[in-house]
Amino acid sequence: MPSRTIGSLCESGVIDAALKTLEMRGIEEEVTSFLTFLGAQRPRPGSVFILVMGLTGSGKTSFIADSIERQDAKVGHELESCTNSMAVFQARLEERDVYLIDTPGFDDTKWENMEILTAIAHYFSVSYANNVFINGIIYVHRISDNKLGGAARTNLEMLKGLCGRDAFPNVSVITTMWSPDGQERSKQEYREQQLKDIYLADMVKEGTQIVRHDWFGTMFDRRASAKAIFQRFFYMWKDDQATLQIQHEMINRQVSLGSTTAGRVLQLQMLEESKLLEKQLENISESRASDVQVSNESRRGDEILGDKGSEVRLMLQEHHKALEYMRLSILEIHRRQQERFMAQLRKIEDGWKDALSAKKEDYRLLEQEYQRHQSLRREETIGEREAALEKPIRAENERHELLSQLQEESQIQQLALTHALERNDDLTKKLEDAKIALDKKKLETNSKLEIAERAKQVWNSPLSQALVTGGLGIVGSAITTGKDFLQSTMKLLTVVEVYCAPSNDCGVVDD
Ligand SMILES: Nc1nc2c(ncn2[C@@H]2O[C@H](COP(=O)(O)OP(=O)(O)OP(=O)(O)O)[C@@H](O)[C@H]2O)c(=O)[nH]1
Ligand SMILES: [Mg+2]
Structure with missing residues (x-):
């Protein structure tokens, strides 16, 4: 096979296809792990399930990737839109299957938090209903954050509401993003102390541990730190089981999401925020009404207020929808989640089908191009062959012509030679004759000279x-x-x- 450059591989889509295959394998593996976590597929005996929670960007996925050496854990794909950004990663440790459940973090936007809570409540309830138990909970907390307010506080509250007091011993809070030294580190140490003494005091009292994911330097150090923390908790939790409060509430007690502890935390926050939004809307309306002067400037201000009012109204609608959702039972949530899941899956499937059709079209065009190229190549080859054949024929003809010319010339020369030889013979003969004549003449002359000599003698x-x-x-x-x-x-x-x-x-x- 001829060697191919990376460039040509890229152009031909070989690398693309290989990456796609890897991604597909990743998706397949993740779906299997997800189904196992939900109990739709029986986990092997001794399997360990660990829930990983924390604020967005706190380092959850990085910690999972580092602790079980699954760097592909960072690969996000379309399936996450079905699972509300929840992903399950599997590894083998101590001859056991370990499943780490990566969850989305709660943030400042409350109605989005509602979606997150619904997803967590739903999946963990289904899992529990199918006899899959959580062994441990890792909560990742960013120690570099200045103050514990807003989203960070909501996350901690949600953590407590979701886990419940009984599961506190199975919770580990991992603090990330430590500064190596200096003033910043002192501040971080102070914040850590606050966590222990104030914000997480109730959890710590029940057995929650707080550990530092404290690494500096290379990636190797980061992985070593994550692995050490994870293994420590794995040995602690592997044979333990915890029922999350939300599971207990939604499955055993069959209460609506709004009546669960976590649901109530969120509901309260949402009601507070709804009140604030309503107040904002009121202010906007008042401002618009009091603005009686009809000038260009005031008209522009009115437009801005109008836009802001629409925005707030939309947010309020979302809040009301979310609060409505809170009243649903787990069965209704399950039905809606299933609908949502299937709709997302269909969307993905359609996307894949479209991509496949596009690829098929690409392939058809490529195939066409290839055929055209082949036929051109064939023609070229025939032309080349003909040219290749013509060349020796032409050379042969030329040689032939040259030969005939040479033969002709040779014949002429031969003739000339024959003539020359004949002439030569003639000349030779003539020469000989002349020689004979000369000899004769010489003889004659000699004898005559002799006679003359003698005559001279006689004369004298x-x-x-x-x-x-x-x-x-x-x-x-x-x-x-x-x-x-x-x-x-x-x-x-x-x-x-x-x-x-x-x-x-x-x-x-x-x-
Ligand atoms: N300095 C430092 N950076 C970290 C640490 N852990 C994670 N990061 C970085 O923080 C960023 C966010 O990390 P992720 O692991 O994606 O965070 P996440 O919690 O999964 O975020 P979401 O999936 O958005 O909720 C990445 O750029 C990480 O490389 C840490 O301990 N120290
Ligand atoms: Mg993540």
Whole structure:
């Protein structure tokens, strides 16, 4: 397989798909854990259930993730919209299944608190009704908060109302976000003391423990601290069971949510807030009525007041709706929660289906693109192959042409060579003939020279002197006419030979 870059993996969606698979596995696991917590799926014997509560941002999820080494506990997904942001994480410890139930924190907006309380009351009641018992409760408290007011106070009140006195020994308050040293730490230590002595005094008296999640430096230190705290409580709680007050009230006593201790705390706060909202609305109306001057400025002010009035009215409506909800029995809450759960699930399912259709369309387009690319590639390949085939053919043809040219040239050269050879033969023959002729000539000349030499000797001999007179005329005329000396000499010799014929040496020399 060819190596692929991260970039190409991202583009092809491989990483996306892998992450989605992990997320799906996470969702599947979380649903299973959630169902086990509700008792819809039987927990294994010895399973330990721990409820984790605390203000938003106090460090609940981080603590869960660190204490059971489940960093994926931080992954939030769509399912939380079904479970009102409640999530259950499972781990194995000492050969037991441990379930940590992460809950949303109560805050300043009371009608939202109502939703949170309804969800907690509902799920914990269902769980209890199905014989699933809570072993321990961890309450995470941010020690860095300046004062214990507003949402922090509501949270503590709700904690007490939900757990009840009987469950106080099973509660551990974990303080987070400690400063390492200095003045801030002194203030935090003072706040911790206040918690023990004032705000949580009743709980501490009943056995609630307050511990510091006091770590500085690395993530490793943070995890080590969380693990140590968690293990300490795990050994304390693993064989203990606590019935939360809200469970007892809603299941055993079958009271409405508004009649539970936690419900009453919230109801009281909501009524107080409703009164404040009504007062605000009254003030707004009065301000608008007294504003008689019709100027641009006052008109703008009136608009603002009108907007504020609508906002307050809407909040009041939510409050009344929430207070209405308080009167519902657990069965009615259960029915409504179930409806809500199913509606959310359908929404998620629709979202997933839409996403699937979009993915299918993506895939179809991709497939189309791929096919188009393949056919192009095929055409290209054929073209390339043809070109590849054409190349040697062309080369072969060129070679062929060159060969014929060479052959032609070679034939011409051969012919020329043959001609040349023939000519050469001719010339050789001619040369030989010439040579023979030359040799002959040489011989002739030599012999003639010899004769001439001899003639000279004869000329110089005393006898020839005697003959000079007779022959002188001939030699003289030869010289004067410029004729070949040899010819003259020959003639002369002929004369001499005539005279010398009887004896070759004529005996003249000897004489
Ligand atoms: N300094 C410090 N930061 C912490 C500590 N515990 C958690 N945090 C940080 O606080 C922030 C909130 O932590 P979470 O664990 O998400 O808080 P939470 O209570 O689950 O918040 P919600 O889910 O919104 O209710 C994160 O950025 C954490 O990293 C701690 O002990 N010290
Ligand atoms: Mg959280």
